[in-house]
Amino acid sequence: MTPDNSTPMMQLLAPDGTYGVPAQYAKYGEIIDSLGEDQLKTFYRDMARIRRFDIEAIALQRQGQLGLWVPAIGQEGAQIGSGYAVGPNDHIFPSYREHGVAITHGVELMSILKMMRGVNHGGWNPEETRYHLYSIVLGAQVLHAVGYAMGVKFDGRVGTGDKDSDLAVISYFGDGATAEGDVSESLLFAAVYEAPIVFFVQNNQWAISSPVEQVTKVPLYMRGSGFGVPGMRVDGNDVLACYAATKLHMDEAREGAGPYLIEALTYRIGAHTTSDDPSKYRDESEVEYWKARDPIARFETFLRRQGIEDSFFEDVKQAGDELAADIREQTFALTTPPLENIFDFVYSESHPDIVQQRAWLKAYEESMGSHE
């Protein structure tokens, strides 16, 4: 679908790469004014890097090296922009397509590939990365994010004025997940307990094969208003708008303003997953419309107009190819863990059924001969 132009949407960078700040968004423009050239280059580098990663991961899936891949192509502006606006103490609760957000906080990309290859279900340390585990049951993680934010508030780590100590939480989910009851309950609990949280909805316009107009009758940025959670729509293909909106509202959440909802209007250029076939339910002309509004191409035009030279873009391209080669090599080198590992963390403390079944498996395998 093409966007409904009657809905107000903050856009700082037009699809043709022209930068401008409408008067009503002046405070967001100030945030962009404070960014240096290095930060702008970082946004571009990571958007290009995660797209290259995505393309490689799709190829790895097609070659049978991954069980499944969940591409984020087209959503790089929303993910890199919002991800870099999240502070060093803040916690991030992703859904399962936020690979771009992951790299803004140093999450090892191989952690995600391991999961999609099928050697584990996640397994990175969410306390260390502050990037929590992927959640495949839609909307479930949003309640965890709200609970975490309630805890932050109980800890007295909101609105103290100490920027090194205060923190907030950001939870990602998509247009499809907004239908889940857990998302409504999350909005309610966040409002009732005045939790320091930003709900970041990537409206990529397709819930597998259901277009967004089949899952909501009002723009999603309004979804929180009945619960007492204000919201805004931003152009999700505008990395600067996504950065500015997330920065401002995460800062405000940390200062004690309570929850806020950001709807980033973007588009899922690729399939829902590598198991999906979008040609069954949408026209190629729609995809072409959105490709012309690509977040990376738009930002490249802007940077070139700022005087960033060819060599930077060439370096980024080369770095992307190197990343792709590296993850390819590492994916091929991944080993399948022994079956007995499934018993390791079912419980934190010993459970007799687990002890018994582990012992049985060991004896069974020994009776069948060594696999070594």
Added chain:
Amino acid sequence: MAIAKALNAGLQKAMQDDPKVLMFGEDVAQLGGVFRVTEGLHKEFGDSRVFNTPIAESGIVGTAIGLAMRGYRPVTEIQFDGFVFPAFNQITTQLAKLTSRSEGFLQMPVVIRIPYGGGIGAVEHHSESPEAYFAHTPGLRIVTPSNPNDAYWMIQEAIKSPDPVIIFEPKRRYWQKGPVNLDIPPMPLHSARLMREGTDVTLLAYGPMVTTALQAAELGAGEGINIEVIDLRSLSPIDYPTLFASANKTGRVVMVHEAPTNVSLSSEIAARIAENCFYSLEAPVLRVGGFDTPYPPAKLEEAYLPDADRILEAVDRSMAY
């Protein structure tokens, strides 16, 4: 002390001992919960540690998970057994799996308190026994007290566990009184207890049915049948060594619970006893439970619920083998 009061005292002690323990759910603050199990806690610990939630069970458990990630030890109350199902997804796909999903980086010290079972003349959804759904789920621990002393200690030990624990509270026995030893816990959390020694047949029960089982044993003794009664106390894990020892001794086992027998705790226990005590058994494991119907309207529940007569009928059948 009554069971409800013992749970209350155990909660109070746990909250005094550890400032990270929170108690929340529907109507648990000023009201003290519909069964008054949390009475007085809000007054003692304040809004930040004992609070009412919106009426949204998935929200209660989902936010408890997030609070546990933040280092808290949340204790949540589900108001009635039949209201746990809106939280079923959060309990089974999230709470039970996050330690495994994170390969041990996350612990989930969340306690879910659920008043369960029938016998109080309530409307639909207030009298159910849904424990088998949760006992089937890896990653959860499940306990159920039958008496005040266990209630006082089990709630505290559940709160100390790094794993999620569901404590099924026998609501019709909330007002049943008994002695509580405030100094020494009776036994490890996941142990079964021999309640009455016997030689002829083993009667297995848990939660509200332990009292009924002891009544049956008393009546049986009058008829010359020497019945051994075991209180399971823990439904995940189950203390099989204690069960097997008794089955091997008596050679006859009858198990009773309020829940429908089809694919129930007694189904699993019967299978395990058959597997492990085969050569000691004089009779198949027999089961007494609710019928495989929705829980009946209140006027029918007295006839629906297992009682001493239904238990003794099964004991007689066992003895006839």
